[in-house]
Amino acid sequence: MLGDWSCATTLKLESKHEDFEIYQADNYEDLIDHPVEMADFTRFEFEVNDTPHAMTLTGQHTTDIARLRADLVRICQYHIDFFGGDVPFDQYLFLTLVRTKAYGGLEHKKSSSLICSRKELPTEDKPEINPDYTRFLALCSHEYFHAWWIKTIKPASFHALNLGRENYTEQLWIFEGFTSYYDELSLLRTKLLSPEQYLTLFAQTLTRVQKSQGRHKQSLAESSFDAWTKFYQQDENAPNAIVSYYTKGALLAFVLDIEIRNRSNDTQSLDDVLKLIWANYQDTGLEDDTVQKVVAHLTQSDFTKFFDDYLYGVSELPLKQAFAYVGITCEFSHKKAELSNIGIGINKTQEFAVISHVLEGACAQAAGLYVGDKIMSIDGIKIQAKDLANAIDSYAEDSTIQIGFFRDELLSELSLTIANSKPTFCTLSIADNLTKDTVKRQEQWFYHD
Ligand SMILES: [Zn+2]
Incomplete structure (x- = not known):
């Protein structure tokens, strides 16, 4: 093993040597169900229902480990209790890759591979739970739940998987x-x-x-x-x-x-x-x-x-x-300054907005805007991608505006009459004056x- 590097995996350890370790998989399916992390990572451990758990964090971070460990214990304990105390693994490992901006996860029988953004990890200077940290905990919760719910209980057709092709299921x-x-x-x-x-x-x-x-x-x-x-x-x-x-x-x-x-x-x-x-x-x-x-x-x-x-x-x-x-x-309501109100999505990485999708039935489609159109102006005035949503929001409903755009390098203009599409922004709140029965439910x- 190189320098400060270690190896983290739930593969069966066959033997440990001074410079290397030998792991064993029963077969190919077993091998690909056990990801292996080799790096200079942070590792911490905890036990739930007498079963060893660990998490590794690879990449630069300043995580409040004590807090993360305590929160993971609660989540893992909840899921184990949910399934009546049955634990379908003899050990569990969360392998986490910490990046500046990334997100994703993949479940395995005894481990999960997670990718998160640095800001999603808890730090001592932010003791309150916030949406970023919640997102990471939900990811851990999701992949861990899968140990029961897809890695153990699964579609009948997955009991004899053909790993040489896609396996289809409606489940x-x-x-x-x-x-x-x-x-x-x-x-x-x-x-x-x-x-x-x-x-x-x-x-x-x-x-x-x-x-x-x-x-x-x-x-x-x-x-x-x-x-x-x-x-x-x-x-x-x-x-x-x-x-x-x-x-x-x-x-x-x-x-x-x-x-x-x-x-x-x-x-x-x-x-x-x-x-x-x-x-x-x-x-x-x-x-x-x-x-x-x-x-x-x-x-x-x-x-x-x-x-x-x-x-x-x-x-x-x-x-x-x-x-x-x-x-x-x-x-459901309209959120201010959202381009989905007129039925488009844009790519904001360039100076000018390039339409990435046009929603059916919305006013942008009725006006004739297409995917790929690069929006340059509103009513003859230059408009940058970052200002587009606010600019459109400043017009009242039923206003007609002139949109200047490039399509296939050709400059064109069309009229768009602003009509808000159906409200999509959801708010959930606890209702007032509930009956006793409803409160109980x-x-x-x-x-x-
Ligand atoms: Zn999933």
């Missing part, structure tokens, strides 16, 4: 959607977040889904099945054509959770669905309709229409009603375990 709404729902909800249930902080976070997911016009066209089941060919190969029309099984999957999980509570007189919840599946489907895996069958069994109620509408169809999720059931007000949803 990603279950494995990524439910995981995305619980990764944040667990931060509330462990009291790392207050209800208000949690609702602010969840509202961002609603905003993202509401902005996607693709939710009217692609069902969640299709979104899952087409992940290889569409979600991971997005083009400029993606916001009009596809929907994310992560974000909309999390919303379906929530609506399903509330529907189960409602139909079972608050005796069952989505938690019980996962627990029942955990107890019974580790060996066989899930068929495409297993969740539906378990939900029907637990509630003694027919959910066929529910899944036809919201999983296999593109009906709008009944979000407002679902939130009302637990005493939360869900409202809210508490059960917030903290039930």
Whole structure:
């Protein structure tokens, strides 16, 4: 091993030598399920349910390790308790690469590979929980939850994976959607977040889904099945054509959770669905309709229409009603100075805005703007990318403005009549004057375990 470098992995250690270590994998699948970090990293350890856990941080950072360790213990303990104290690994390792601006994660059976931005790690000078640190904790929570929910419980077809090709499944709404729902909800249930902080976070997911016009066209089941060919190969029309099984999957999980509570007189919840599946489907895996069958069994109620509408169809999720059931007000409004109000997205890296997508049905499309158009002026006055949203915001609705732009190097101009598209910015807040029953349901949803 070079200088101060060490090696971190959950691969089986066969032997340790003065300058090197030998690790062993049972087979190829085992090998690629155990990432290996070799670097000069920070490493800290903790135990949860007598199981050794560790995290490594590679890259420059000034993390408050004691705090991060304490918060991870709470999250890990929550997930272990959620699945009845069963721990599907003999050790767990979070491998974290710290960069200036980066984000991502990949789950494994005994570890996860995380990439985060330096500002997302907690430091002693910022003792309050903030959105950046919350994002990192949610990422850890998400990948850790996967140790149960995709690495152990998985689609039946994943029990005999062919690693030589893509493996298709329509169940990603279950494995990524439910995981995305619980990764944040667990931060509330462990009291790392207050209800208000949690609702602010969840509202961002609603905003993202509401902005996607693709939710009217692609069902969640299709979104899952087409992940290889569409979600991971997005083009400029993606916001009009596809929907994310992560974000909309999390919303379906929530609506399903509330529907189960409602139909079972608050005796069952989505938690019980996962627990029942955990107890019974580790060996066989899930068929495409297993969740539906378990939900029907637990509630003694027919959910066929529910899944036809919201999983296999593109009906709008009944979000407002679902939130009302637990005493939360869900409202959509326009956010000021957002280009999505007129239905475009832009690339801001250059001086002038280049349109990256045009949303269907919005006024920009009606005016004739295309992806790739470089916007140069409004009413004959030069406009830079950074000022475009505010400039358009300064006009009243129904105003007609002249947009000067380059298309394929040719200078053109067109008229755009400003009409706000449907409001997409979501706010969730605890409603006033709730009945005793609603308060009880809210508490059960917030903290039930
Ligand atoms: Zn995931």
